[in-house]
Amino acid sequence: MKKRTIVKKKHTFVQIFDIEMIVCRTREEITNAVAEVRKANRSLGFVPTMGALHQGHISLVTRSIEENDCTAVSIFVNPTQFNNKNDLLTYPRTVEADLALLENAGVDIAFVPTIEAIYPEGLENVTESYDFGAIGAVMEGAARPGHFNGVGIVVHRLFDLIPADKGYFGMKDFQQIAIIREMVRQSNINIEIIPCPIVREEDGLALSSRNTRLNAEQRVQAVQISQTLFKAVDLVASSTVAEVKAFVENTVNNVPLLEVEYFEVVNGYTMQPISSWDEAEWVVGCITVNVGDVRLIDNIALKNI
Numbered sequence: 164m165k166k167r168t169i170v171k172k173k174h175t176f177v178q179i180f181d182i183e184m185i186v187c188r189t190r191e192e193i194t195n196a197v198a199e200v201r202k203a204n205r206s207l208g209f210v211p212t213m214g215a216l217h218q219g220h221i222s223l224v225t226r227s228i229e230e231n232d233c234t235a236v237s238i239f240v241n242p243t244q245f246n247n248k249n250d251l252l253t254y255p256r257t258v259e260a261d262l263a264l265l266e267n268a269g270v271d272i273a274f275v276p277t278i279e280a281i282y283p284e285g286l287e288n289v290t291e292s293y294d295f296g297a298i299g300a301v302m303e304g305a306a307r308p309g310h311f312n313g314v315g316i317v318v319h320r321l322f323d324l325i326p327a328d329k330g331y332f333g334m335k336d337f338q339q340i341a342i343i344r345e346m347v348r349q350s351n352i353n354i355e356i357i358p359c360p361i362v363r364e365e366d367g368l369a370l371s372s373r374n375t376r377l378n379a380e381q382r383v384q385a386v387q388i389s390q391t392l393f394k395a396v397d398l399v400a401s402s403t404v405a406e407v408k409a410f411v412e413n414t415v416n417n418v419p420l421l422e423v424e425y426f427e428v429v430n431g432y433t434m435q436p437i438s439s440w441d442e443a444e445w446v447v448g449c450i451t452v453n454v455g456d457v458r459l460i461d462n463i464a465l466k467n468i
């Protein structure tokens with residue numbers, strides 16, 4: 164096999180495949196690629212994504228590369244987790260740029276499946292149904308019916324195709340991590356879930372693929388979401404939970420282009436809303452804000468363990 168020039172830091176996987184990054188599109192291709200990794204006794208980290216990659220995703224990739232011999236990344240805009248058709252249609256898709264970013268970052272395997280590779284039975288015949296109990300009944304679970312079921316289904320199927328040692332997820336989707344941990348527990352999947360810190364723009368806005376859909380004015384005002392959360396942290400010592408909630412809701416709603424969908428102050432383990440600070444050791448403020456038709460989420464630790 165002809166050896167390609169290696170331009171970036173490369174690691175063990177190159178010696179297995181003799182190429183820079185392999186791109187798999189079918190079930191067979193990804194199964195063979197993962198089998199090669201396992202045959203060579205390499206550890207495998209996996210970063211599932213929906214593409215439109217930014218530095219938040221790259222931070223997950225970098226962490227995986229640091230902690231594993233090989234890293235796989237999937238890019239798949241999963242239809243079953245979109246409860247809103249327009250959100251699915253307008254979700255940014257930048258696959259070629261994503262692949263270049265991943266190759267540059269030192270990823271070994273990119274999995275860019277077709278819909279059929281993930282849902283061979285046809286989308287209309289997908290039947291799995293998860294019961295995530297109380298953790299799935301609040302916040303995103305309440306606001307987006309079926310969303311977490313779709314996340315559970317696709318992540319389970321991806322973990323089946325890419326049985327990695329560790330899976331990396333960003334803490335911006337705070338509740339999603341609890342859901343994935345619960346799916347892994349219920350399904351007895353042998354993988355360690357690694358939550359990774361939110362990456363923010365210099366002005367504080369949490370990085371999100373959806374940020375690219377904001378116009379200039381919306382982008383300027385969106386910074387008030389994180390800025391308000393930062394101020395809320397300073398209020399905790401002198402305020403009740405209800406006062407912090409009112410502060411965040413009113414401050415963000417006073418910004419003309421922002422509309423709070425919910426702001427909940429929750430136990431970081433159970434996702435259940437609390438009403439006094441001593442109800443939980445780990446307290447997180449989770450917010451969803453509509454900026455025009457762009458839905459942004461963010462969160463902040465209000466009390467740490």
Ligand code: PAF
Nearest residue numbers: 211212213241314317336
């Ligand atoms: O967080 C995401 O990008 C998606 O929900 C995930 C985990 C890749 C499943 O489609």
